[in-house]
Amino acid sequence: MQPPGPQQPPRPPPPPLYAPNNGDFTFVSSADAEDLSGSIASADVKLNLGGGNGEFIKESTATTFLRQRGYGWLLEVEDDDPEDNKPLLEELDIDLKDIYYKIRCVLMPMPSLGFNRQVVRDNPDFWGPLAVVLFFSMISLYGQFKVVSWIITIWIFGSLTIFLLARVLGGEVAYGQVLGVIGYSLLPLIVIAPVLLVVGSFDVVSTLIKLFGVFWAAYSAASLLVGEEFKTKKPLLIYPIFLLYIYFLSLYTGV
Numbered sequence: 001m002q003p004p005g006p007q008q009p010p011r012p013p014p015p016p017l018y019a020p021n022n023g024d025f026t027f028v029s030s031a032d033a034e035d036l037s038g039s040i041a042s043a044d045v046k047l048n049l050g051g052g053n054g055e056f057i058k059e060s061t062a063t064t065f066l067r068q069r070g071y072g073w074l075l076e077v078e079d080d081d082p083e084d085n086k087p088l089l090e091e092l093d094i095d096l097k098d099i100y101y102k103i104r105c106v107l108m109p110m111p112s113l114g115f116n117r118q119v120v121r122d123n124p125d126f127w128g129p130l131a132v133v134l135f136f137s138m139i140s141l142y143g144q145f146k147v148v149s150w151i152i153t154i155w156i157f158g159s160l161t162i163f164l165l166a167r168v169l170g171g172e173v174a175y176g177q178v179l180g181v182i183g184y185s186l187l188p189l190i191v192i193a194p195v196l197l198v199v200g201s202f203d204v205v206s207t208l209i210k211l212f213g214v215f216w217a218a219y220s221a222a223s224l225l226v227g228e229e230f231k232t233k234k235p236l237l238i239y240p241i242f243l244l245y246i247y248f249l250s251l252y253t254g255v
Helices: 061-068 096-107 118-122 127-139 147-168 175-184 187-199 203-225 228-253
Strands: 046-048 056-058
Touching (some): 096 118, 096 175, 096 187, 118 175, 127 228, 175 203, 187 203
Antiparallel strands (some): 046 056
């Protein structure tokens, strides 16, 4: 009987097919280890800030959690939209140069001066006429505050009346165009207002200036609104425009 030879050490178990790297974790059966304890540390994730200077910041655990769960879009910051950085006047569609040009067209309606006066009708705006009407209302505050709202009301509904009459007579004009032309054409009445304060005690001179201002305003408006499409019907539209500016003047003078 031969003595037993030296016992061979047990063969080590085969290596696992997947060897965890540093930072990964694996599940261990309780049969292989009696006492298990420890914690899972989140991996350090660094974000490149851009700019090529190698600057990084460390993400928080909550940020990493959201990104791993597919909710990283909640952390994205949108770039500023250039449309949101417009100047206030551009945002409100106010063109001061255009308003100034239209004011000159109304105050100087003679064709010989070379202004393209059709721009007042063909390119209507709201803020310019509104400013003119409000200014006319302010100068009418002289002892009669209640006329301010009435002037704005007459501007809106008077323009509507002229618009409806123009369409009935066959004119191709929009309400916005009529509203703009009627509003801008109040400028002659604003021009004669300080003159009336000076010559108010002279009845004859004051009456002549009032008539001049009304004719000036009515001509500026009628020359823009009454086109060739009206043909023989022009007086039917010119007359109510003339009456409208007489009423505007009466609200200022209190007559």
